[in-house]
Amino acid sequence: MSRVRNTVLASAVAVGASAQAAPLKIGLVETLSGSQASTGLMFKTATRYVIDQINAAGGWNGEPVQLVEYDNQGGPAGASDKVKAALADGVQLIVQGSSSAVSGQITEDVRKYNLRNPGKEVVFLNVGGEALELTGDKCHFYHFRFNPNAQVRVKALVSAMKQDKVLGGKVYSINQNYSWGQDMQAAILANAGAGGYQVVGETLHDVNKIQDFAPYVNKIAESKADTVITGNWSNDLLLLMKASKAGGLRARFGTTFLDQPGNIANAGEVALGAYVVHAFNSDANGKESEQFAEDYKSKTGHYPVYVEGQTVFGLQVVASVLKGVKAQNGKLNTNTFAKALETAKFKTPLGESEMRAADHQLLLPIAVSEVRKDARYKADNTDMGFKTVRLFTAQEAAAPVQASCKMQRPN
Structure with a gap:
């Protein structure tokens, strides 16, 4: 009897350990080499800044969040290949910003993958693609835009x-x-x-x-x-x-x-x-924007400019939502996460922002x-x-x- 009991306890411990041992993976599918890499590297810096904040606060599900980088080399075809690699690696959230053409490819890849794989959906966090069609005729439940448009x-x-x-x-x-x-x-x-x-x-x-x-x-x-x-x-x-x-x-x-x-x-x-x-300027909102700018500089070596502010604020919205989403079978349920994200509100250093459920466009x-x-x-x-x-x-x-x-x- 005790042998059976010990076996059951050992199995329970193993299941609990495996549930805790599956870290959330966020994939950055970005232009990290070539002539347009300077912008992609800024998206990378801003994304890393937020991931470090999440992990400093305890990570998610008791584990540090993993940021996995994929170099799309600046084109839609390269991005599509890297999305496949990210999915094979178990990435559940994909981040990208450089080029609306690349964003268009990724959002379509994500949409098709999710249709083919119910229960294993992934979410695209768009921090830079500004083409109107991304929240227009190409909008879908698993795409969220955190930056402005024309x-x-x-x-x-x-x-x-x-x-x-x-x-x-x-x-x-x-x-x-x-x-x-x-x-x-x-x-x-x-x-x-x-x-x-x-x-x-x-x-x-x-x-x-x-x-x-x-x-x-x-x-x-x-x-x-x-x-x-x-x-x-x-x-x-x-x-x-x-x-x-x-x-x-x-x-x-x-x-x-x-x-x-x-x-x-x-x-x-x-x-x-x-x-x-x-979407951000260091002097735009007095002490609040200045304090953020100084903290960013202390962590990265420079003040936030260009696409960095919008990327940080968007992913901080994501971080705030993750806090309230519990693991299911040791993993993030992306449907639960997306439903919470589409009504999220968050105070940035420039003021209140909120996700608009109708088209998944962040109002900032x-x-x-x-x-x-x-x-x-x-x-x-x-x-x-x-x-x-x-x-x-x-x-x-x-x-x-x-x-x-x-x-x-x-x-």
Whole structure:
């Protein structure tokens, strides 16, 4: 009898140990090498910052959360292969941000996998892909977006520049010719009424292939635009601004990604007076934003810029939800987790944020800043930085749910 009893106890201990021994795995499927790695590495740094916070607080299910990195090498095909590898490794939550094209591939891979594998679903945590379709006709229950999109960014940018009386009545729209740039062009036109301006010209150009923007600058000058609004990033933004300086263009710039590291150093004083709309700026909310910025610097060696703030806040929402979700059979039940996440609320250093259940778009505060020499936090080791001129609450910045999103939930 005692032998049977001991065997039962031993089995119970083994089951309990195995339940505790299965750590939650979060997979970062990101661009970690190649020409676009600088952005991917920023997503990695911000993700690691939050994972370290989770583990310092005890991890999840009594075990440290594991962050597993997968280099997608910057393309959808590479990302798809890495998603398969992550799934084979037992990853339950996938994080990615660089490139809407890659986000589109991952969200489709996740959707199809979940349909084929009921009970083993994984969740895609999108911290950077901004294409509208991701929370539009491609929306699904296992995709969550924690960053803004073109509608949100342009709405806030136009409002702030109008209030500062620097927008003017004539706006030129120049953007890259793919989903993001097309979303931007549509948003610039859609906000003309609220902004009180006329779109006097529109350009969609090849992505990162234009070496001389002088012909485009000439078109802008001929349009007599007061302001140029652009969603351009990387070299396409830098070369556009440099050509504007060389051509003596007097129009002011309203941008979405001027805070990408290197842009201010390369653009020089041509950037002065330009505006940028972003999900975080270190001076945007007094002590709360400054304390976060200082803590981030103490852990990473630099202040949070560009995509880092939105990534941290989004994954902190995830961390707050994980606290309330108990393990089932030693693992995370991703359906339970997703149902809790789609109604989550979380206070960030810029204010309250909340996940919108209708399309899984996080509503988050948005800052608009101007490039000035009296900014407290300098950029790129220059004498210039981003000084916040307006902080919008999550509700003020929000754009409506797209009619194309038909969210279907599991029973």
